[in-house]
Amino acid sequence: MQQFLNIFIGGLLIGGIYSLVSMGMSLQYGVAKVFNAAHGEFMMFGAFLTFWLQQNGVNPLVTMLVVAPVMFIIGFILYRTVFQGIRTRAANPGVFESNAMLAAFGFYFIVQNIAVRIWGSTPRTYTFLGKSMSIAGALFNENRIIAALFAVAIGAAFYLFLNSTRTGKAIRAAAQDTTTAGLMGVNINFVLALCFGFGAAMAGVAGSLISICYSIYTTMGLGYTVIAIVVVTLGGLGSIPGSFIGGFILGVLGSVVAYWQPGLVVASYYVIFIILMLLRPKGIMGK
Amino acid sequence: MHLLQGEKVTMSFGGLTAVSEVDFYVDEKEILGLIGPNGAGKTTLFNLISASLKPKSGKITYEGKNITGMNPYQICRLGIARTFQTVKTFGSMTAIDNVRVGALFGQPEKPSSAQATKDAIELLEFVGLSKNTYSPARDLTLANQKRLEVARALATKPKLLLLDELMAGLNQTEVAEAMDDIRQMRAEKGITIIMIEHVMKAIMNVCGRIIVLNYGKKIAEGTPQEIINSPTVIEVYLGEQSNAGSK
Amino acid sequence: MNLKEINWKKYSLTGGIPLLIVIFLGIWPYIGPTYYVTLFTYFLLYVTMAIAWTIFSGTTGYISLASAAFYGLGIYAAALFGEKMPLIFVIFIGGAASFVLAFIVGSITLRLRGIYFAMFTFGLVVLFKEVLLYWEITVKNIRGYFVVIETNNTIYYYLFGICVVTVIIAYLLKRSKYGLALQGIGENEEAAAHTGINVTMVKILTFALSSFFMGACGVVMATKMTYIDPQIAFNPLMSFNPALMSIFGGIGNLYGPAVGAVLFTYIQEKLMTGSLKNYYMLIFGAILVATILFLPNGLMGLIQNVWKRIKGVKRAPTTG
Numbered sequence: 001m002q003q004f005l006n007i008f009i010g011g012l013l014i015g016g017i018y019s020l021v022s023m024g025m026s027l028q029y030g031v032a033k034v035f036n037a038a039h040g041e042f043m044m045f046g047a048f049l050t051f052w053l054q055q056n057g058v059n060p061l062v063t064m065l066v067v068a069p070v071m072f073i074i075g076f077i078l079y080r081t082v083f084q085g086i087r088t089r090a091a092n093p094g095v096f097e098s099n100a101m102l103a104a105f106g107f108y109f110i111v112q113n114i115a116v117r118i119w120g121s122t123p124r125t126y127t128f129l130g131k132s133m134s135i136a137g138a139l140f141n142e143n144r145i146i147a148a149l150f151a152v153a154i155g156a157a158f159y160l161f162l163n164s165t166r167t168g169k170a171i172r173a174a175a176q177d178t179t180t181a182g183l184m185g186v187n188i189n190f191v192l193a194l195c196f197g198f199g200a201a202m203a204g205v206a207g208s209l210i211s212i213c214y215s216i217y218t219t220m221g222l223g224y225t226v227i228a229i230v231v232v233t234l235g236g237l238g239s240i241p242g243s244f245i246g247g248f249i250l251g252v253l254g255s256v257v258a259y260w261q262p263g264l265v266v267a268s269y270y271v272i273f274i275i276l277m278l279l280r281p282k283g284i285m286g287k
Numbered sequence: 288m289h290l291l292q293g294e295k296v297t298m299s300f301g302g303l304t305a306v307s308e309v310d311f312y313v314d315e316k317e318i319l320g321l322i323g324p325n326g327a328g329k330t331t332l333f334n335l336i337s338a339s340l341k342p343k344s345g346k347i348t349y350e351g352k353n354i355t356g357m358n359p360y361q362i363c364r365l366g367i368a369r370t371f372q373t374v375k376t377f378g379s380m381t382a383i384d385n386v387r388v389g390a391l392f393g394q395p396e397k398p399s400s401a402q403a404t405k406d407a408i409e410l411l412e413f414v415g416l417s418k419n420t421y422s423p424a425r426d427l428t429l430a431n432q433k434r435l436e437v438a439r440a441l442a443t444k445p446k447l448l449l450l451d452e453l454m455a456g457l458n459q460t461e462v463a464e465a466m467d468d469i470r471q472m473r474a475e476k477g478i479t480i481i482m483i484e485h486v487m488k489a490i491m492n493v494c495g496r497i498i499v500l501n502y503g504k505k506i507a508e509g510t511p512q513e514i515i516n517s518p519t520v521i522e523v524y525l526g527e528q529s530n531a532g533s534k
Numbered sequence: 535m536n537l538k539e540i541n542w543k544k545y546s547l548t549g550g551i552p553l554l555i556v557i558f559l560g561i562w563p564y565i566g567p568t569y570y571v572t573l574f575t576y577f578l579l580y581v582t583m584a585i586a587w588t589i590f591s592g593t594t595g596y597i598s599l600a601s602a603a604f605y606g607l608g609i610y611a612a613a614l615f616g617e618k619m620p621l622i623f624v625i626f627i628g629g630a631a632s633f634v635l636a637f638i639v640g641s642i643t644l645r646l647r648g649i650y651f652a653m654f655t656f657g658l659v660v661l662f663k664e665v666l667l668y669w670e671i672t673v674k675n676i677r678g679y680f681v682v683i684e685t686n687n688t689i690y691y692y693l694f695g696i697c698v699v700t701v702i703i704a705y706l707l708k709r710s711k712y713g714l715a716l717q718g719i720g721e722n723e724e725a726a727a728h729t730g731i732n733v734t735m736v737k738i739l740t741f742a743l744s745s746f747f748m749g750a751c752g753v754v755m756a757t758k759m760t761y762i763d764p765q766i767a768f769n770p771l772m773s774f775n776p777a778l779m780s781i782f783g784g785i786g787n788l789y790g791p792a793v794g795a796v797l798f799t800y801i802q803e804k805l806m807t808g809s810l811k812n813y814y815m816l817i818f819g820a821i822l823v824a825t826i827l828f829l830p831n832g833l834m835g836l837i838q839n840v841w842k843r844i845k846g847v848k849r850a851p852t853t854g
Contacts, residue, residue, distance in 0.1 A: 035649055037656065085827050094648065098597045101652055102781065103826045105599075105774060109819030117812060222770070226657045233653070263668030270661045273654065277642050281650060337728055358734075359727040368728070375725035377718050388718050391711045393730025400711065443730055 006138040007255045013140065015251020016148035017206050020155055021224055022231035022243040024202030030238030031175040031195040033093065034083055035101040039203050039228055040221030041111035046071055046204025047211040048115060048218070051124050054211075060128050061150070064208045068201045075200025078107070079193040087192075108221070115218040125215035147209040154205060155244055158198070162240065171195055175238060223266065230269045233276055236286025245284060288351050290315045290479055291336070291367070291447055296345035298331055298503075305331040307503040308345070313447070316473055319481045320494035320511075324523060327500040329483045330372055333449050337369045338362045349447070363393045368445035370436045372452050372483075378425030382416055382435055383407050385424050386442045393443025403442075410438040414468065430461045437468070441476070448472065450482040454489050462486060466493050491515070499523070552701075559694055563687045571690055573803060575758075578693040579751055580779060580799045582700045584791035586747040587776035589704050590740045592785035593716035594723075596648045600639065600655035602772035603662050604632035604745040608752020609759070609767040610666075613679035616757065621684065621692065625753045632749025633742045640738035659768050666764035678763030681756045692754045700747045704788055707740075716740060748776075778818065782825045784832025793833060 021043055028036045036042075046067045053063040083100055090096035129142040162168035173181040174191045182188040206224075210216065231250050235242025250269065257268040276283065289312035298306040306328040313319045321329050334340040336347060338359045347355045354362060368389075377385050383404070390403035398406065411417050414434040419427055424435055433453060440448060450469070454462050466489050472478045484490045490497060491511045499507040499514060501523045507514060514520055559578070563571050583601060591598045608628035615624045639658065643651045670676050684692075707713050715736050718726035727733045756762055775798070776791075783794025805814045829836060 029649075035652060082823060082827060089827075089830060094595060097649060098595060098652070099826050099830070101597060101649075102777065103823050106819040106822035106826070109774075109815040109822070113813060113816035113819065222660060226660055229653045229657060233650070237649075261668070261672075263664070263672050266664040267661060267668070270657060273657070274642060277646065277650060277654065281646050339724065339728075358732070359724075360730050360732045363728055363730040371725065375722045377721040377725065379721060380714070380717060384714060388714055388726070388731070389729045392715065403711075439729060 002138065003259075007259050008252055009135055009138050010140065010144075011252030011255030012248055013144045013148040013251070014255065015248035016151035016155075017209050017247075018227055018231055018251050019244045019247025020151040020202055020209070021206040022228045022235070022247050023155055023158065023240050024199035024206070025225075025228040026199075026232050026235070026238065026240050026243040027171075027195045027202070028199035029232065030240070031171060032079065032083065032192045032199075033097055033100065034079075034104060034196065035097065036196075036199065037101060037104040037225060038107040038111055038221075039199070040223065040225030041108055041115070042071055042075070042200045042203035042221075043207035043210070043224050044216070044218060044221040045111060045115060046207030047216040047220070048119055048124070048207075049204070050208040050211045051126065051216060052119075054126050054128070060126075060208065060212050061146070064150075064205050067204045067208050071204030072197040072201035074197075076193045076197035078200070079196035080189070083196065084189055084193070108225075112218060112221065119218055121218055123215040123217040126211075128212050141213065143212045147212050151206065151209055154202070158202070159240065159244070167191075167194070226266065227269060230273050230276075232283075233273060233281070234283050236283030239283070239285040242283055242285035289313060290317075291347070291349050291481075293332075293336070293347045294345055296332070296335055296347060297343050298328075298335055298340060299343050304503050306335065306342070306500075309500070309503070309505045311498055311505070313479055313481055315446075315479055316477060317479055317496060318469065318473060318494050319479075320490040320497035321481060321483045321500065322485070322487075322490055322497060322514075323500035323506075326502075328503040329500055330451055331503075332500070333369060333451055333481075333483065336362075337367060337449060360392070363443055363445075364395055366395065366444070366446040367449065368393065368440035368443045368447070369449035370433070370440055370451055370453060372455070374429065374432045374436055376424040376427075376432050376435050376439070378423065380424055381421045382411060382424055382427065382438075383420045385435055386410050386438045389439040389442030393445075395444065406442055407438075410441050413441070413471075414438045415464075429456050433457075433465075434468075441472070441478075445478060447479045447481070450480060450484075452483055452485065454484055454486040462489060465489070469493055556698060563690050568686065571686055573799075575686070575690045575693055576799050576803070577796050578690070578697045579755060580775065580795035581792045582693065582697045582747055582751050583772075583776040584779040584783070584795040585700055585704050585788060586744045586751075588780045588785050588788070588791045589707060590716075590737075590744040591777065592780055592791070593713070593720050594737060594740070595720045596644065596737065596741075597652045597777065598655045598741065598744075599652060599770075599773040599777065600636070600658045600745070601748055601776045602659040602768055602770055603655075604636065604748035605752040605755075605772050606659070606662060606764075606767035606769075607632050607635060608749035608754075609681075609756040609762055610679075610752075611749070612753045612756035613681045613762050616682035616753075621682075621688075621753070621757070625692070625696070625750045628749040628753035629746040630749075632745040632752075636742040636745035637738060640741040644737045644741065645734055655773075659770050659773055663764045663768040666768070670764065678761055678766075680761055681759060683760055684754075684757040686758075689754055689758055693751065696747060696750050696754065701788065701792075703743075707743075708788070712736065712740070774818075774822075778822050778825070780832075782821065782829065782832055784834030784836075784838075786831065786835055786838070790832050790834035797833075 025036060025039045028034050049067050050060050050063040053066065054060045082103055086099045086103060087096050090099055129146060132139045133142045133145055162172060170186045170191050173186055174188060178188055231246040232243050234250060235246030254265050257265050292312040294310055295308045296306055297308050309332065323329055335342050338357050341356055346353060349365060349367060386407035387403050390398060390406045411420055414437055416431060416434055416438065419431060424432060427435060454465055457465060469480060470493060473480060494511060497509065497511055497514045498505055499520050506523065507517050507520050562574055587601055611628035611631055612624055615627055639654065643654045715731045718731060719733050719736065723733055759766065779794035779798045780791040784790030805811055805817060
């Protein structure tokens with residue numbers, strides 16, 4: 001029983017971070033219709049930014065106050081300069097989606113190369129809140145608990161933002177029907193860029209949280225992009241609450257597999273993806 | 288036996304019921320009109336017949352065979368062809384290639400490449416596009432693209448043709464030409480036709496029978512004369528306006 | 535006079551020039567220095583991969599990022615069977631294995647929207663690498679495989695053969711009715727389905743066909759590597775290269791991917807050995823983004839547009 005709790009709670013803890021990173025991707029794909037293959041790279045970049053600031057004496061949790069706006073700005077500018085251009089030139093939405101995806105791949109290469117040039121390829125780590133704490137009898141490092149709490153808090157805050165503010169409404173409108181939203185007076189280009197920026201910020205902050213608990217390395221991005229893809233599909237393409245729930249589900253599932261055969265964790269995510277494709281591509285809450 | 292028959296066909300998207308227990312049929316060589324306000328479920332019904340969508344419940348039979356749940360290409364090869372509300376020609380292909388696709392893939396018996404080309408040339412002439420045989424489809428005017436779509440549909444040698452708002456966006460002359468083309472299709476090729484239309488002149492003059500949908504339900508069925516005089520239909524189309532006027 | 539012009543252009547583009555190229559490539563190992571034979575081997579490799587990729591993704595618009603998975607499968611086929619049978623058989627095994635894999639992947643994901651297909655193929659390479667790493671380290675307790683070695687010339691000629699076959703099949707497909715079907719699917723899949731095309735089958739089979747050639751390439755190139763392991767065999771770059779090369783070159787016709795492949799391989803060679811070698815990924819990424827933004831029809835598309843404009847200017851006076 002104790003073992004089960006270990007696995008389950010451990011899964012929830014990492015699941016919180018999966019949720020955060022996946023919500024960011026859901027925002028970028030669900031609204032801006034950009035399949036951001038570089039999402040994991042933004043996460044990695046956030047992780048390394050936090051690492052660098054931490055090495056210079058800043059509390060890692062505080063670094064998120066820097067990482068979030070920096071990544072937001074990067075994402076926003078990226079959308080305005082590149083993806084908006086692709087959008088205006090695309091003959092139809094299908095062409096835009098594939099072109100945007102390919103351009104995102106381009107950024108995958110670019111961001112990773114930059115990171116490797118700056119920080120090299122060896123794993124980096126630092127300790128923060130390394131003491132253990134117990135939840136329901138299972139022992140966990142404090143940093144994992146804090147990270148998960150922050151992830152959930154940020155996710156919940158964003159959800160509130162979406163549902164109660166005017167800008168949030170504009171985003172939701174654009175998610176449903178970009179053209180009509182534009183006709184109703186929503187500045188579409190601005191809103192889509194906002195979404196992309198928020199998505200990048202969430203990825204970056206998720207990276208910060210990861211760096212608190214685990215060692216980081218410049219090639220870690222791809223793995224998280226794959227996780228985000230599976231979570232977003234599991235939760236339903238375009239559904240932010242779906243991604244939130246899906247992150248926890250995948251976290252627990254991954255935790256179970258990791259206990260049984262650690263080398264097969266990524267493969268198990270794939271199996272889940274295959275099952276989804278076969279039985280319910282719409283995911284849990286997809287429209 | 289009706290050529291095409293639908294029994295209690297129902298389709299819903301999430302909470303919205305787009306088509307609600309609609310019974311319909313069409314007999315050979317009929318021209319059936321399908322009308323109703325926007326959002327009444329007309330195109331959805333077409334989508335259900337042509338297998339773009341699968342009905343939540345109900346049954347559709349063609350020549351006695353149950354076709355509910357088949358794939359679109361199977362429906363096409365059985366002899367049901369359609370056009371689309373927003374024209375879906377293959378823009379980068381030439382007009383003749385557009386039609387050849389229909390001939391090569393949609394017919395119940397696969398023709399040779401040479402035969403397909405011959406069919407295509409004939410059909411382009413039938414719809415009046417001979418001059419544009421080698422133009423890319425995307426360079427054609429809207430009216431011509433619609434003609435091309437019809438030619439492509441005819442290339443699949445259908446017995447039943449579903450026309451979705453063929454007249455939308457056409458001027459008066461083009462509408463008259465289209466009406467003639469439709470009559471000609473039945474006369475010369477023996478094709479049965481179901482047409483969704485908002486252009487009342489066309490519906491009234493071309494169709495032998497009309498079905499009226501509103502909010503997914505069939506609310507009236509009959510000859511053009513009966514439909515024009517039906518109080519239910521009048522209210523659906525004009526009722527809200529009258530109310531607004533009286534306020 | 536006019537009739538003569540049209541025939542010349544058509545025959546030279548589809549007959550004369552390719553024939554000359556084939557002859558030239560055929561005798562190259564005997565006239566070119568060793569370094570250049572290796573370079574041309576890579577040209578042939580990437581031209582094949584790019585054209586194979588274009589057969590499916592260039593026509594239907596379903597972007598496949600699984601090229602590396604098929605290539606890697608071929609590499610492993612060479613590792614497992616290379617010592618036991620002649621290379622030509624192993625090539626067919628590698629190709630067939632890729633075909634089957636692509637068929638399965640396609641059956642699962644090609645019934646759905648293009649984005650699911652892209653996502654799935656994207657992760658497929660990572661999946662193979664992880665599973666094989668796990669298998670080798672944990673289950674079999676080995677580290678990689680040694681592959682039978684072939685001479686440079688052998689490798690060159692095998693790739694040459696694969697390349698020629700790929701190009702011929704790509705050309706025949708394009709001109710057949712299935713080429714038309716693929717184009718229709720790329721233009722408007724719903725209309726294509728309603729015009730009688732069994733779109734799912736056409737997509738799956740074409741995807742599988744294109745992967746056959748990629749697997750075959752993997753088999754041959756493995757013999758050059760001598761030692762392979764999952765990291766070497768399943769490298770995401772091999773998924774992006776064919777896509778990038780084809781898009782850069784232009785996917786409208788078969789010359790596009792070929793030109794893109796040759797150009798990029800050459801640039802890659804120069805970058806890898808020059809002072810910019812550490813920025814190679816960054817430069818590739820930047821070129822990809824720039825191509826998407828500014829050269830949507832690729833290099834060939836650009837050349838065609840320029841050519842049309844030149845011809846257009848020549849015609850205007852006569853109709854005036």
